[in-house]
Amino acid sequence: MxxxxxxxxxxxxxxxxxxxxxxxxxxxxxxxxxxxxxxxxxxxxxxxxxxxxxxxxxxxxxxxxxxxxxxxxxxxxxxxxxxxxxxxxxxxxxxxxxxWQTIASDNFNSGTWTGGTGWTDNWTHSGESVVTTSGTPYEGTNHLRLRSSTGLVSRSVDLSHQVDIHLRFWAKFNSLETWDTAICQVSSDGVNWSTVYTWDNSYSDNIYHFYDIDLSSYEMTSRFWIRFDSNMSSTGDYFYVDKLDIVWLLANPVTFAWDDFESGNWTGGAGWTDNWTHSGYSDVIWWSSPYEGWYHLRLRSSTGDVRRSVDLTQAGIVHLRFWAKVDSFESGDNAVCQVSANGTSWTTVYTWTRSHSDNTYHNYDISLASFPMTSRFWIRFDSNANNTNDYFYVDKIELVNLxxxxxxxxxxxxxxxxxxxxxxxxxxxxxxxxx
Incomplete structure (x- = not known):
């Protein structure tokens, strides 16, 4: 090419x-x-x-x-x-x-080896490889699982007219011992393979993490291959992949403001116009398994409320991104994420209910393109639960420009x-x- x-x-x-x-x-x-x-x-x-x-x-x-x-x-x-x-x-x-422009993708929710779009053929699979509902998929109902030393899957895509290609996916490890590994490889011809990522037992936290691999240094061919290969000691060692796509990446997001709560207080992060305003049962805590690092935000009961503002007057298309999880919600309990261009009139952009109550962090990406970008644009998290044993957590917040x-x-x-x-x-x- x-x-x-x-x-x-x-x-x-x-x-x-x-x-x-x-x-x-x-x-x-x-x-x-x-x-x-x-x-x-x-x-x-x-x-x-x-x-x-x-x-x-x-x-x-x-x-x-x-x-x-x-x-x-x-x-x-x-x-x-x-x-x-x-x-x-x-x-x-x-x-x-x-x-970004999606060239090919598969979220495995078809439950088969033929799902997704944009590929030149179906997944080739062998050994301990399966599309399964067990093991808590990142999103949806199914994900890919490899086990033991035999799990192997590969698939090809036409990249002959593409540039600046990235391979992106979510992956997690569970129960790995020393010397257990899994690898992601790519090939321009299906014969000669290059390893682009390796996981070992240091990744064994059973939590999904996002991976973005730049493929621009490889020859783009009409049958460009990706594959995942497990090299683990038993069928009790698990490697999972979910929500995979191959994209023409147009730009890396520019972060306007962020907070990962690692300060342990209400003044952390950067890019904000002020500190967090907080009331009721709202805390920055170190227990209950933060998404990453040592601290995260927790709201409880019907009074937990936090909000913070940022200057977005120089922004283009803004996205609010964060991780959140719900624990012990009953029927009627909910938590909301809201935004406001003036700090007075609020719009709910996401609602969590009992159906989200799995005590597992999930990633959220909310477009704010329909809202006016003001010098004090507010985001807010609010809990509406029955008692102090109902928990809503947030971690790793960022506002990015796309x-x-x-x-x-x-x-x-x-x-x-x-x-x-x-x-x-x-x-x-x-x-x-x-x-």
Whole structure:
């Protein structure tokens, strides 16, 4: 596969300016609409290249003035469409994504080896490997489990027209002894394998953790393989995988504010406009198994309430991310996460009830794109439980900015992949690849 980082050099219809190595497309794109499709027939030798260029320009116009961002409000959201008219006799297909574009995924909730989307074939599996409901999946009903020294699974995906690819998944270990390991490997040909991650008994906490593996240094082929292999001493040693995807990663999130409660008090973290406001049965504690580190937040009864504000006036698409768990909720008990642009009018963005009461930490990612970004934007956690033996815990809170979009355009045999950053109607092209 040949990749040329053109960085916008082939934008035939758009006035461009080079600023600090990036391409800035001014907001006059708002004056361009689908009429760019009628740009005519170019030289025969570059039909597909210019059709693809026009597709990128159309996507940029839709992102700035065409209302496309309203359909891309959360990380990983994606819109597919085709230009209404052929260019140079070619159909131009366009995909626009927010933060990342999913190439292939499997959450194992099909309960089979054929689930997920985007793969070239089903999972190949052997030995002590199974898709199972036992062992508490990260989310949903099923996950992948490998045991003993024989558990092995692999699957292939077409990455021949891809760049900046990342393999992401959740994994956990249970009951490993010294010398027990599991590995994640990748291969461009299904024959020669490279180990990209190794787990040993130091990971044996039976808690799901997130892994993000950069594959950009490997050759992207039409049958690119991933596999998981267990090297453990018995069937009582377990390695689990859940919620796996392969993505074109557009940008790493920029953190505006965070708190992991490791300060052990209400003043920890960074990026906030003030400390936590807290009332009732609310504490930062070291017991009851924090998600990570030594401390986490605990709310109890019907009075536990905490809130904190952050300046988001310079933010783009903001996500609130955190870990939470519920313990001993009965019927009628609940806890809520709320947000407010003014500290007065609150909107509930998530509610936990008895159905969540498994005393296990889960990850939450909440888009705040529909809310106005103010200089004192508030987040709040509130418990509404019957007594002090009903517990709601929160750990590792962060507010992150995700405002990079990916544009993939295919016309004929030409594929263009562009990363664009939008700020006040100005589009900065971060990268521009012909693949």
């Amino acid at each position: 040949k990749i040329n980082s053109e960085r916008g050099a082939a934008l035939p219809l758009v006035l461009i300016a080079v600023v600090l190595g990036a391409i800035v497309v001014p907001a006059f794109l708002g004056h361009i609409d689908s009429s760019i499709i009628g740009s005519g027939v170019y030289a025969d030798a570059i039909y597909s290249e210019y059709a693809s260029d026009a597709g990128v320009e159309h996507a940029i116009w839709r992102l700035t003035d065409g209302g496309l961002t309203s359909n891309l409000t959360y990380a990983g959201s994606m819109v597919n469409y085709s230009l209404a008219e052929a260019i140079n006799g070619l159909t131009t297909n366009i995909t626009v994504s927010n933060a 405002d990079t979009f990916g544009i993939t355009v295919k016309a004929g045999d030409k594929v263009i992949k562009a990363k664009v950053l939008i700020d006040d109607g100005v589009v900065t092209i971060l990268s521009w690849y012909y693949v």
